[in-house]
Amino acid sequence: MGKRDELIAKYADDLKNKCNMTPDMDLLTKVTIGCGPAIYNADASTVAGSQPQELETVKKNFLMKKLGLPDGPNLMEAINSAIETYGRSERNKYRAVIYYMLVKTFGKESVYA
Numbered sequence: 001m002g003k004r005d006e007l008i009a010k011y012a013d014d015l016k017n018k019c020n021m022t023p024d025m026d027l028l029t030k031v032t033i034g035c036g037p038a039i040y041n042a043d044a045s046t047v048a049g050s051q052p053q054e055l056e057t058v059k060k061n062f063l064m065k066k067l068g069l070p071d072g073p074n075l076m077e078a079i080n081s082a083i084e085t086y087g088r089s090e091r092n093k094y095r096a097v098i099y100y101m102l103v104k105t106f107g108k109e110s111v112y113a
Contacts (some may be wrong), residue, residue: 030112
């Protein structure tokens, strides 16, 4: 089992146990691969839910650029909702897990087809 497979298993575990979701493993794998080398960097692999500039980056680079969504208040609401689902007090909010939840929220699975 490679490092990426171990991380995907960890993300799936977080989705099941912390977010109360049953992960679509195929989609989770694609979202994780889409995060690129960031998943191997301790700082880049997580989302700082309490930093407005970090949330803005998720909105601009992921929701608008990657998923092609138009800007609007619903984007930040969805990000905050994903962070609430994960648990604000959760120290490590993994980027791949947050992105996975956002893909599901907006029904943008086709981006990873």
